[in-house]
Amino acid sequence: MKKIVVAYSGGLDTSIIIHWLKKKYNAEIIAYTADLGQGEYLEPLKKKAIKTGASKIYIEDLREEFVKEYVFPSLKACALYENKYPLATALGRPLIAKRLLEIAKKEKADAVAHGCTGKGNDQVRFEATFAALNPDIEVIAPLREWELKSREEEIDYAIKHKIPVDITKKSPYSIDRNLWGISIECGALENPWKEPPEDAYQITQSPLKASNKPAYIEIYFEAGIPRKLNGKSIKSVNLIENLNQLGAQNGVGRIDMVENRLIGIKSREIYEAPAAVILHNAHNALEALVLDRETMHFKQIISQKYAEIIYYGLWHSSLKEALDEFVDKTQENVTGTIKIKLYKGNSTIVGRKSKFSLYSENLATYTSKDTFDHKSAKGFIDIWSLPLKIRALLEKNR
Numbered sequence: 001m002k003k004i005v006v007a008y009s010g011g012l013d014t015s016i017i018i019h020w021l022k023k024k025y026n027a028e029i030i031a032y033t034a035d036l037g038q039g040e041y042l043e044p045l046k047k048k049a050i051k052t053g054a055s056k057i058y059i060e061d062l063r064e065e066f067v068k069e070y071v072f073p074s075l076k077a078c079a080l081y082e083n084k085y086p087l088a089t090a091l092g093r094p095l096i097a098k099r100l101l102e103i104a105k106k107e108k109a110d111a112v113a114h115g116c117t118g119k120g121n122d123q124v125r126f127e128a129t130f131a132a133l134n135p136d137i138e139v140i141a142p143l144r145e146w147e148l149k150s151r152e153e154e155i156d157y158a159i160k161h162k163i164p165v166d167i168t169k170k171s172p173y174s175i176d177r178n179l180w181g182i183s184i185e186c187g188a189l190e191n192p193w194k195e196p197p198e199d200a201y202q203i204t205q206s207p208l209k210a211s212n213k214p215a216y217i218e219i220y221f222e223a224g225i226p227r228k229l230n231g232k233s234i235k236s237v238n239l240i241e242n243l244n245q246l247g248a249q250n251g252v253g254r255i256d257m258v259e260n261r262l263i264g265i266k267s268r269e270i271y272e273a274p275a276a277v278i279l280h281n282a283h284n285a286l287e288a289l290v291l292d293r294e295t296m297h298f299k300q301i302i303s304q305k306y307a308e309i310i311y312y313g314l315w316h317s318s319l320k321e322a323l324d325e326f327v328d329k330t331q332e333n334v335t336g337t338i339k340i341k342l343y344k345g346n347s348t349i350v351g352r353k354s355k356f357s358l359y360s361e362n363l364a365t366y367t368s369k370d371t372f373d374h375k376s377a378k379g380f381i382d383i384w385s386l387p388l389k390i391r392a393l394l395e396k397n398r
């Protein structure tokens with residue numbers, strides 16, 4: 001008999017998958033659920049998976065590994081897909097896929113399966129990770145194979161086969177959530193001209209209703225990694241949870257975009273990522289203080305590439321490894337404190353300091369404390385503009 005390890009969320013799709021795989025392949029099914037901070041109580045999944053037909057379920061808390069090995073490297077790289085999306089969903093996939101393979105090995109399973117749709121990015125991210133880490137494993141993607149075409153047909157299938165599913169939880173949106181952010185699509189959001197209805201947002205307060213008093217916070221970074229909140233050391237997972245809560249209360253972290261999916265479709269998606277928005281802002285502000293101009297500008301090119309690597313599912317590529325070396329080198333001096341004001345949807349940087357600051361008040365000031373040699377600018381400009389002058393003279397004498 002075949003043995004299959006399936007990525008299981010407890011939702012409609014993956015519940016049906018267990019039944020469908022079992023029947024189609026006459027297989028033993030092992031369910032796997034990772035806690036990446038989706039804010040759901042996962043204990044009930046134990047019974048549910050077994051009732052649905054799995055022989056066993058693994059539930060693991062991967063939040064710390066997720067933050068340290070996936071989220072923070074992306075933060076250090078300033079990775080925002082198409083300059084906006086902090087990549088929460090995309091960062092979770094290679095980790096879940098890696099653990100699926102490890103469990104498949106332990107259980108001596110023949111195949112791994114996932115519940116991603118055939119028109120999305122996540123199937124690519126799962127399967128590219130499988131390919132990179134275990135090129136021999138068999139991969140099954142039931143949603144690309146089965147005949148069920150709609151949610152209604154899936155519900156009918158569940159009723160017919162007595163699969164316990166909670167159809168009362170029906171939401172018009174498709175939602176994927178972890179510590180680093182929430183991805184929301186479908187329903188009214190499919191019309192890109194339509195402003196997202198308030199009920200599409202899961203955690204953030206509307207800026208209109210947020211407090212009239214700003215919240216001030218201070219984040220201390222060490223070599224590019226946030227270590228303290230308001231002067232106190234804090235565990236990475238707690239820091240992100242706290243910032244999500246604080247940001248959400250103040251309406252911070254809403255992102256509305258049309259993005260280019262890897263498989264060629266454009267999609268309208270909204271995100272809620274208060275901690276990610278605050279931390280990216282703060283980290284950028286610190287880099288602006290401590291990185292020299294050329295390194296900073298070059299790193300912006302790297303950031304875009306790094307975000308694409310994550311989005312495209314290429315976490316285990318040699319390019320990613322090489323870029324990590326570059327990014328880590330740039331982070332050596334990214335140590336210091338950033339002061340941020342959270343107010344009605346905005347996270348505004350209002351102060352920065354670092355022992356590695358390249359900012360010199362004596363050079364920048366317009367007061368009598370100025371130490372900059374204004375005369376030296378003349379020679380610089382003459383040489384800087386020399387090619388422009390030569391070209392202009394040539395044009396003139398033609």
Ligand code: ARG
Pocket residue numbers: 087089090121122174175176183184185269
């Ligand atoms: N567009 C995002 C990405 O490709 C999120 C995908 C999942 N979205 C969802 N609402 N289930 O990373």
